[in-house]
Amino acid sequence: MAKAKRPQQAPQAPVSSSTLSETERRELLRYMVMAREFDAAMLRLYRQGKAFGGVYSQLGNEAVSVGTAYALDTKADVLFPMHRNIGSHFVFGQDLDTLMVNHLARKGSQMRGTDGTGHYADPAKRIYGNVSHLGAMIPVAAGFVLASKMRGESCVALTYIGDGGAQVGEVHEALNFAAVQRLPLILVIENNQYAYSTPSSLEFACERLSDRALGYGIDGVTIDGTDVELVLATTRKAVERARRGEGPTLIETVTMRMRGHAEHDDFAYVPKAMLEEWAAKDPVERYAERLIADGVMSTESVKQLREETLAHMIAAIDRAVELPWPDAEEAFRNVFMDEVAQ
């Protein structure tokens, strides 16, 4: 069977010299390190047998989550993250303790234990989490900014979907609707080559997922998802377009899912060579090296950042995991808003 060529290499060249300030660049690295070390700390919890629910590593996706979310106004825009976007939560200012109590569904969770992982909503932080059903929140994100638009407010929605999830019918309906209504919606298709065990060749037959933009009459681009500054610059352009009322943008970020679908999965189906190839393009390592080369950070300060961040993550996770489970009575409350304390 003839297969369409896959975008292994991003068609766009990375920007050579940075247009960002040193503060911005340090911040980008810091958020990426947070995502990276959060993963490491969760993996540790999983190995201790203390994790609850699936542990979905975002390893390799740091530049996508951070670079896209960083382009937004976190006080006015809105984030609809997916399961590998912990970095986006951090950029939107979510604090670790809130994140962890929600994630592990402990007493004090914003979801009262009814749900867990990154599924929470924190309206004050402008974060509305996902449901498990892939793609289900994209029409919702469109409707959210439709309301802002109706009131004449400037609010851009940033949301994500995988190379697999992009095949859900609701994604199509949402994009078309957003295009027709010229809604300020940015959909990032995180093409990390696999959907669970299924390779891209069995998920879609177009060469680039951003090719679909043409069919919706919107802007679309495919970029290297391991280059945080490129991701940021691309998203900023999409944000500007959205603010000018020019409607949605589709951004396909090409990366590699560097671990299994979740930690129970040994990902034996992924060719080793593919992982090695992508390991050489590690978004965090590469950006750290770049900042060191540009004299923005020192080797020592990067090392220190990583160690301190990891310690911080482990401490927060260990605190959360010791929290009690929510009281059973919570289960019988709030099925309807009538009972929710306002």
Add this chain to the structure above:
Amino acid sequence: MIMTYLEAIADGLRVAMRNDERVFMIGEDIGTYGGAFKLTKGFLEEFGPQRIMDAPISESAIIGAAIGASLNGMRPVAEMQFIDFITNGFNQLVTVAGTTAYRWSLPVPMVVRGPSGGGVGGNPFHSRNPENWFVHATGLKVVCPAFPADAKGLMMSAIRDNDPVIYFEHKGLYRKIKEDVPEGEYYVPLGKARIVRPGKHVSVIAYGSAVHMALEAAATLEAEGLDVEVIDIRSLVPFDEATVLDSVRRTGRAVVAHEAVLTGGFGGEIVARISEKAFTFLDAPVVRVAAFDSPTPFAPTLERAVLPNAGGIADAVRRTAAF
């Protein structure tokens, strides 16, 4: 041969595929990976990628394509990685599959199957028991096996059936329940209930995981001098009303149990049939035991609180017996 519930389902599928070229499977990660629960492990090697087809994450395409293929001579089995994702294929099932026989007099011999049920910390989106949505849809057969041998026999019957069948597996039973399962071809007819435990005092009518809760309750109550009859209805559509009514006419008391939420659940239908057709035999009101009317919560403390259990069924039987 002793098989787990999961192995028995796989065995039913395998035998059907060996016997009938028209049977093929379509779903997400069922091939190379062998399925999220490893139910189709080894299937790709035996049957090849044409018959064990890894599909994109597109449940309505999966179900719709199964309908189309079944209109054109095949007998597809579509897997939902978790039955919760059947919501994405709802329109195909309800609008197309369930109306075809009635409108066109054409068979749609397909099966949609997948893991349902709670009790495993699955979160609100990996724990549903949505069987009754499809009962109300009309034109769809609905099967909920509780035991390995039945699971195999009902699977083989579902595949051979000329109507669309939705086959709800309970993921909590996959590796928990084992028993001797007949080898080779084995058919359990759709629409036949089974008296799993005969008894004189109270009839407990259940399906799926609730059958095991009922059996546990019956064992507890035996020590208290209560002889409980447990009926596993096995399929909701068609529904074996006769076996249920016969039991209630003998015992005069009934408890109806399922893991799905109470309101609008199939239990209500069972109670209505008893009330309409065996009212004069009743010595007590019929009591239902089911999940609290909420999404299935994630934290174990909450999940335990909403789901029914053996203790709840035992209490209901005691109340019914003492009425």
